[in-house]
Amino acid sequence: MxxxxxxxxxxxxxxxxxxxxxxxxxxxxxxxxLIGASGAGKSTLLRCINLLExxxxxxxxxxxxxxxxxxxxxxxxxxxxxxxxxxFNLFPHMTALQNVMLAPRRVYKQSRSELEADVxxxxxxxxxxxxxxxxxxxxxxxxxxxxxxxxxxxxxxxVMLFDEITSALDPxxxxxxxxxxxxxxxxxxxxxxxxxxxxxxxxxxxxxCFLKNGIIVEEGPPQQIFNSPKQAATKEFxxxxxx
Amino acid sequence: xxxxxxxxxTRRELFEQRQRRRSTAIAATSTLLFLxxxxxxxxxxxxxxxxxxxFFNGAVLAKTFPKLIxxxxxxxxxxxxxxxxxxxxxxxxxxxxxxxxxxxxxxxxLSAAFTDVFRGVPVIxxxxxxxxxxxxxxxxxxxxxxxxxxxxxxxLTYSAYVAEIFRAxxxxxxxxxxxxxxxxxLSERQVMRDIVLPQAVRNVVPSQMNMLIALQKxxxxxxxxxxxxxxxxxxxYKSLMANFTPYVGAAIIFLVVTIPATRYADFxxxxxxxxxx
Numbered sequence: 001m002x003x004x005x006x007x008x009x010x011x012x013x014x015x016x017x018x019x020x021x022x023x024x025x026x027x028x029x030x031x032x033x034l035i036g037a038s039g040a041g042k043s044t045l046l047r048c049i050n051l052l053e054x055x056x057x058x059x060x061x062x063x064x065x066x067x068x069x070x071x072x073x074x075x076x077x078x079x080x081x082x083x084x085x086x087x088f089n090l091f092p093h094m095t096a097l098q099n100v101m102l103a104p105r106r107v108y109k110q111s112r113s114e115l116e117a118d119v120x121x122x123x124x125x126x127x128x129x130x131x132x133x134x135x136x137x138x139x140x141x142x143x144x145x146x147x148x149x150x151x152x153x154x155x156x157x158x159v160m161l162f163d164e165i166t167s168a169l170d171p172x173x174x175x176x177x178x179x180x181x182x183x184x185x186x187x188x189x190x191x192x193x194x195x196x197x198x199x200x201x202x203x204x205x206x207x208x209c210f211l212k213n214g215i216i217v218e219e220g221p222p223q224q225i226f227n228s229p230k231q232a233a234t235k236e237f238x239x240x241x242x243x
Numbered sequence: 244x245x246x247x248x249x250x251x252x253t254r255r256e257l258f259e260q261r262q263r264r265r266s267t268a269i270a271a272t273s274t275l276l277f278l279x280x281x282x283x284x285x286x287x288x289x290x291x292x293x294x295x296x297x298f299f300n301g302a303v304l305a306k307t308f309p310k311l312i313x314x315x316x317x318x319x320x321x322x323x324x325x326x327x328x329x330x331x332x333x334x335x336x337x338x339x340x341x342x343x344x345x346x347x348x349x350x351x352x353l354s355a356a357f358t359d360v361f362r363g364v365p366v367i368x369x370x371x372x373x374x375x376x377x378x379x380x381x382x383x384x385x386x387x388x389x390x391x392x393x394x395x396x397x398x399l400t401y402s403a404y405v406a407e408i409f410r411a412x413x414x415x416x417x418x419x420x421x422x423x424x425x426x427x428x429l430s431e432r433q434v435m436r437d438i439v440l441p442q443a444v445r446n447v448v449p450s451q452m453n454m455l456i457a458l459q460k461x462x463x464x465x466x467x468x469x470x471x472x473x474x475x476x477x478x479x480y481k482s483l484m485a486n487f488t489p490y491v492g493a494a495i496i497f498l499v500v501t502i503p504a505t506r507y508a509d510f511x512x513x514x515x516x517x518x519x520x
Contacts, residue, residue, distance in 0.1 A: 047422075050426050052422050052425060052426060074425075075428050075429075075430060078425065078426055078427070078428040079428040081426075082426070082427075083423075083426040085419065085422070085423060087419060089419045089420060089422065089423035090423075091420065091423070091424070091438055091442075092442065093441050093442055093445065102427070102429075102437060103424075103427035103428055103429060106429055106433050106437065107427070107428045107429060148423075151427065152426075152427070155427055155428060
């Protein structure tokens with residue numbers, strides 16, 4: 001049994017079919033990269049896994065348990081699945097520390113003092129110990145995105161979803177955020193990324209999925225997808241993306 | 244290249260300095276001429292003496308001004324107890340209107356009706372209806388006080404407007420903030436309380452400042468149902484002295500409060516639009 005299993009996931013916005021029956025297995029500790037052109041359905045698929053978008057049909061199994069049953073309380077699953085967004089989405093009226101502490105305090109009813117050691121440790125690990133008291137608008141894009149990752153990690157998630165988290169960054173800031181992902185991979189975090197960083201996907205991913213028009217056209221280990229793609233659509237996309 | 248010019252002024256700076264001096268001189272001269280014309284020609288207009296005696300009478304002003312300030316304290320008191328209640332009721336109405344739970348549907352309808360009715364009726368009508376009407380039911384003291392019911396009329400009317408502004412503020416918080424908070428496992432309630440509302444309230448401070456200024460002026464409407472606040476007091480002196488100067492005095496007192504407040508609200512708005520751009 002895989003950690004996270006998608007079975008025929010369908011998502012529509014009105015008449016537009018964004019995910020048209022997605023099947024995907026993500027093993028414990030795997031890093032899976034979703035690639036494809038904008039509008040292929042990568043981001044929507046991640047939002048569906050986090051239950052931010054209700055799915056029309058299909059099952060999303062976390063440890064074998066369907067979390068996408070219509071009417072189910074989404075909070076229980078979201079506690080176990082962290083998500084990081086393209087535009088950071090930090091809360092601008094709170095300091096970095098408050099951003100990180102809010103969810104554990106509210107959801108797990110932990111006190112500030114209980115959390116302090118663990119949270120400080122997270123900030124130190126990702127090189128932001130001296131930024132804890134800063135507000136988001138006092139931080140660079142790369143720092144904001146790392147705070148957003150820490151904020152998700154503070155909930156002790158079992159799976160992390162990353163939605164094009166380097167797309168809004170200046171090129172010189174991309175590296176520091178990708179380094180964080182490598183660290184998490186080493187620690188055995190199960191991760192799903194929607195990404196345009198082809199070099200990174202090639203080097204770090206365990207599995208690449210190429211999406212087009214809401215379906216997974218081709219999936220496999222990075223060597224196979226990048227070096228010898230079987231589908232014409234994959235070849236065409238990669239020839240443009242790797243230029 | 245520009246190093247050689249760094250010590251002195253560039254030719255552009257010299258040109259702009261000349262331009263500024265010239266503009267200042269022209270503005271000063273034309274303002275002076277305009278003031279001179281006003282001082283010389285206005286008293287020459289037919290009937291000026293009558294106008295001056297009736298509206299700008301120094302003796303009457305000196306005599307009534309302290310009493311007007313005394314009466315203005317009542318305006319401030321009514322304002323001070325109404326404003327916080329308006330903020331609270333306005334926020335509750337705004338939240339009730341966006342309530343999602345089906346059990347709260349009646350509250351939703353009620354708050355929609357509330358804002359429609361009290362925004363749609365002239366303030367003075369509400370003041371008469373509640374301020375005269377309810378004490379007229381023969382309530383015992385102190386429950387027949389026009390202060391209570393007059394203030395309630397203002398509170399109801401202003402809450403309706405304030406609620407709409409809060410609602411706009413809630414809508415102004417980007418949906419991605421909600422997504423981020425929900426993805427962390429927070430409940431809808433927690434998202435509203437910890438993430439959406441704090442930002443919404445901050446976003447509408449300048450608009451709500453304008454509501455406060457309007458309220459400050461509309462307190463005077465209560466004079467129609469009894470309380471002797473500044474407008475009523477000025478009216479008393481007008482009748483006693485057959486002179487309109489007390490009204491001018493009252494206007495001056497209002498302006499001393501409202502002009503700085505308005506400027507401050509404008510400043511907040513300008514700063515906010517700068518931050519957003």
